[in-house]
Amino acid sequence: MKIKDILAKIRQLAPEENQSVWDNSGVQVAGVEAESFRVAVCLEPTPQMVEQCLEWGASVVVTHHPLYMKPKPLSSEGMFLDVVRQVLSSGAWLYAAHTSLDTRPGGPAFWLGKALKLRDTRVLEVEHGRVPVEASFYGKDPITRETADVWANREGVHSVSQTASGEVRVVCDEDAWDGVAAAIEFSLGLRPTFYLRSLSAPSRPIGFGEVGVLPRRMGWEKFLKKLGEVTGRETFAVSGPEPEAVKTVAYCGGSGASLVARAAGAGADVFVTGDMKYHAAVEAGTCVIDAGHFSLEEEMMRLFAGELDGALDGVEVKFFKGSDPFRLCAAS
Template identity: 70%
Template sequence: MKIMDILAIFRNLAPERNQSSWDNSGVQIAGSVSDVSQVAVCLEPTPDMLARCLEWGAGAVITHHPLYMKPKGLGAESPFLDVVRLVVKSGAWLYAAHTSLDTRPNGPAFWLGDSLKLENRKLLEVEHGVTPIEVSFYSEEPISRETADIWANNDGMHSVSQSNTGEIRLVCDESAWGEIAGGIEFSMGRKPVFYTRQLTGPRDEVGFGEVGVLPEPMPWNDFADLLGGLIDRDAFTVSGPKPEMVEKVAYCGGSGTTLVGRAARAGADVFITGDMKYHPAVEADVCVADVGHFSLEEEMMRLFADELAGALDGAEVKFFKGEDPFRFHVVNR
């Protein structure tokens, strides 16, 4: 399978335009191979993990966490340099789907909400929202049904119509307009005068985490047991006021400490996340269950690998299970 076709599928399932401004989702290392038959999926781009993926024969490796957030030098020994050496020598491509995957509506980052069967789900933090644009221009000749269908099949196009007076009206995503406009100009053999305006709706929002309601309220101990059965961990920590009953639940994978206040304002009885810090835990006015960064995002990538396997007809996909860097030690007293 051509690598450019594979990258297009990566970008469709984890749109790079949705990533946070501070992030580095996308191609981390451009490989030299053009045809790929095996794609590896994992959470972390560590030297050991990349060695496993490349030994299997991966021509493309997609990770969740980026290899770097800011450009790094290659002048000193480091795990970063070890990864670069491994990947470049193999000719493989390294790609990261970080916040581009975290924010994809109904994507695998929201698996916990699915598993808890949360209802009336809403985003906990909106990263950004966009509304379509309306574009109009005139054509003396009616556009053919075939041409209208070609325009309508563009990614990001919502509707195509033409009035009796010759006015053609399109509704499309603003981010897709540049490519759509080029196709229209090519098919018409000229550059029409386009009139555009921003619509007020429907608004398409992307963001982090969710808040929703359980099908039935549950006593805290029953909810804690349910949650414990969903995560791949021996224990989790709890901070903040413990509720007697749990009905409204908020969650965010990875590092969600900054969203504790949002969870409280949303009326959540409990907020589930990873990497809870000490001082926010002391000040938390909602119960916070820190189930670990790894447990939430490892499952997300496993589900993402399944999704990729269904989308990549011409390549084999394999998920490489990672290891939680945190281990529990029981103190004997």
């Protein structure tokens, strides 16, 4: 498969336009290979991990964390330069799906909410929203129900309708319009004259974390046990007041210490995240569970590898397991 087509699929699943302004999602190192039949997926672009991926024969390596956040000179000794040398000498491509993946609505970054079966969910911190557009046009003949269903089932389409006068109206996300227009043109065998207008409210909030309610209220100890089962952890660092029972849960994978106040304001009984900071813990107005940066995002990338595997025909996708950089050591 051509690498440009592989990158297009990655960008479809982790839209670069959704990334935060401070981020560096996208191509980290542009290779010279034009085709690839093996794509490796992992959390961290460390020399050890990249070496495993390249030895397996990957021509595209997809990581979550970027190789760099700000441009660095190629005289910067250390992990950065080691990885650049590895990738360039192999001819492979290195790509990072960072906040572009973190913020994709319903994407693998929201796996914890699905595992806990949260309901009535909403984004915890909204970065921006996708504004829907309404497109209208007049067709020579009425559209059939089958054709309308084909258009309506496209990603980003909200509704398809036709008036008695023959006017067809399609409401879809703005960023999905080009694909929808192409599908309409293909179905009709011609490109009609479209009339477009933006609607007033964002239809899809794009952002970090989620808050929702459990199917049923759980006692504190029972909730901790359930969280341990879905994350694979036996211990957690907990700060803030422990609730007697848990009903509303907020979470954010990776480093979410800055969202504690938002979680409290959303009425969360607990906030699950990684990389909880000391002063944020001291000032926490709600119970915070530090489940570890690694455990939350390692699972996200495993799920992302599964998505890529299903989207890339004729390409083998392999997830490479990482290891938590933190470990427990006894002083005795």
